[in-house]
Amino acid sequence: MSEPANFEQLGVRHICGISGGKDSSALAVYLKDRVPEMEYFFCDTGAELPETYEFLTRLEVILAKPIARLNADRGFDHWFEIFRGALPSPQMRWCTKNMKIKPLEKWIGDDPAVSYVAIRSDESNRKGYVSTKANIESRFPFVEEGVDHDGVMRILEDAGIGLPAYYEWRTRSGCYFCFYQRKAEWIGLADRHPELFERAVAIEQKVLQDAGVGGDADFSDQAMKGRQYTWSGGETLVQLRARRDEILERHEAAMARTARTRPNLPLVEALAGVLDDDDGTEPCTVCAL
Structure with a gap:
């Protein structure tokens, strides 16, 4: 330096x-x-x-x-x-x-x-x-x-x-319900702060109710484009939580691959790389520096 x-x-x-x-x-x-x-x-x-x-x-x-x-x-x-x-x-x-x-x-x-x-x-x-x-x-x-x-x-x-x-489980600062959050991070929130996860669910369900959108809607449908009905793309938090085991299994497998290929990589960098594979979203740089 x-x-x-x-x-x-x-x-x-x-x-x-x-x-x-x-x-x-x-x-x-x-x-x-x-x-x-x-x-x-x-x-x-x-x-x-x-x-x-x-x-x-x-x-x-x-x-x-x-x-x-x-x-x-x-x-x-x-x-x-x-x-x-x-x-x-x-x-x-x-x-x-x-x-x-x-x-x-x-x-x-x-x-x-x-x-x-x-x-x-x-x-x-x-x-x-x-x-x-x-x-x-x-x-x-x-x-x-x-x-x-x-x-x-x-x-x-x-x-x-x-x-x-x-x-230890999340790579970015910001709101607990940040829409830039990855799938595995949402599961981390549900596990570590279930009360905050439930608050995020309540906000999302209110938006869905007000919009008249059913909880089992296909959010990839063309009619849905241009509106944000869910915190995480393509599914509600209730649907995401139901896939908990699947999401964690994929996450842990990706972490294991990273550990084999880059054994000395710090945890925070390993998490970032693995979660990028999962969702591929970039954080808001105003919030997440």
Whole structure:
């Protein structure tokens, strides 16, 4: 890793968003002494995993300053009432717009600000949140300084904080019902947080009922296209849970293949590769860094 660049600029706010994921958490630690005036923030949807909130508390100790919670009074339930006709989806990410981007831009206001984004050097083709507001400049310290996945892991280990506990079964931060979630991750949620899984089921069933769609509908039918009736593509959560053994069997077989071909691969990377085979979806980079 090269010597750190001089990120300090006078007369502007310096902000670093934390999603609860490994990359943004590592960036917060990385910038702690480099930018002492840094303001840390977390856009709270009110639907985060318990492991995320616990990790943020531990991270505040490492950073020796609070992480501002944005959006605490207008979480998912508020916006779901407004967008009652459909669940958020990759085609209509009202959750990201209203619970992440708008609260952040309101918090910054018209102040000149530098926003530090946790894109790593080994994924510089990815896109994180880049504001279109003229007063917000985006910087990518890990790209500028050549910090890759291994570098992120070292930062977290050296700080003594490690990874959030959800990385044992899930590869991304974000809402417990995130529509980018993979099949095996939904099963992980059902096993580890059954009450949250049931809440996601209730939301989904309400949408189906309001739309007059039967629970055994074929969601691949042309008539269904353009609307998001289910959290996971092609089936309801009830149907997905009924396939629990099948999904876990495929997942465990894929993990075993990965262990044979890449025996030294860390668990979090092995999970990501296996789950990509299962669903092939990319996460929301605003939420999941």
